[in-house]
Amino acid sequence: MILIGIYSGMLGCNHELWTTKDEWFLDCTAIRLPYTKESEIDKRFVHPVRQQAIDKSIAMLSDRPIVKLPPDQAKQFINDSLVGTDSRQPFLVRGVYLNSSGAFMVYRIGNTIHVIHESLGHKAVPMKKWPIIIELANEPTEVYITCSMAE
Numbered sequence: 001m002i003l004i005g006i007y008s009g010m011l012g013c014n015h016e017l018w019t020t021k022d023e024w025f026l027d028c029t030a031i032r033l034p035y036t037k038e039s040e041i042d043k044r045f046v047h048p049v050r051q052q053a054i055d056k057s058i059a060m061l062s063d064r065p066i067v068k069l070p071p072d073q074a075k076q077f078i079n080d081s082l083v084g085t086d087s088r089q090p091f092l093v094r095g096v097y098l099n100s101s102g103a104f105m106v107y108r109i110g111n112t113i114h115v116i117h118e119s120l121g122h123k124a125v126p127m128k129k130w131p132i133i134i135e136l137a138n139e140p141t142e143v144y145i146t147c148s149m150a151e
Contacts, residue, residue: 016124017098017121017124017125017127017147017148017149018098018124018125018126018127019124019125019126020126020127021127022096022126022127022128022129024065024094024096024129024145025096025127033107033109033112033114033144034109035107035109039107039108039109040105040106040107041106041107041108041113041134041136043105044083045083045088045106045134045135045136046104046105046106046132046133046134046135047077047078047079047080047082047132047133047134047135048078048095048104048130048132048133049077049078049092049130049131049132049133050077050078050079053076053077053078054129054130054131056077057077057092057131058129058131060092060131061092061093061094061131065093065094065143065145066091066092066093066094066139066140066143067091067092067093068089068090068091068139069090069091069092069133070090071084071089071090074090074092074133077092077131077133078133082133082135083135084135085135087137088135088136088137089135089136089137089138090133090134090135091133091134091135091136091139092131092132092133093113093115093131093132093133093134093143093145094115094129094131094143094145095115095117095129095130095131095132095145096117096127096128096129096130096145096146096147097117097119097127097128097130097147098117098119098121098125098127098128098147098148098149099119099120099121099125099149100119100130101119101120101121102117102118102119102120102149103117103118103119104116104117104132105118106132106134108136108140111140111141111142112140112141112142112143112144113134113136113140113142113143113144114144114145114146115132115134115143115144115145115146116146116147116148117130117146117147117148118147118148118149118150119147119148119149119150120149120150120151121149121150121151122151127147
């Protein structure tokens with residue numbers, strides 16, 4: 001069973017960050033994961049889905065937050081190349097964002113991954129889906145998906 005959690009926050013502000021909340025959102029503010037520099041997945045293994053493939057990738061994630069893909073299929077979703085080590089496999093994973101100006105970061109703590117999109121902005125905006133491909137050694141059992149916005 002995979003547990004899903006989604007959290008969105010803003011540094012230095014007490015108002016809502018979004019005008020509409022995406023259906024993938026689930027508040028998990030009580031979760032405290034022990035983040036370290038070592039728990040961040042190298043950005044070489046994190047690939048946002050290209051714009052032309054977002055609708056197809058969203059459909060594939062309609063009933064689960066993570067889907068293992070064969071490398072050839074994963075390459076069809078991204079603009080860059082997979083690193084492609086023998087010890088890692090590509091997974092399509094849910095993501096949400098507020099402004100596309102930001103970037104994704106992924107942390108792995110044990111069997112849990114936390115996908116975070118951080119962006120800049122000055123006002124509340126609709127939360128939107130943006131799946132990513134992550135190259136992982138094995139499938140996690142828990143997936144948390146968050147986004148944040150700073151001014």
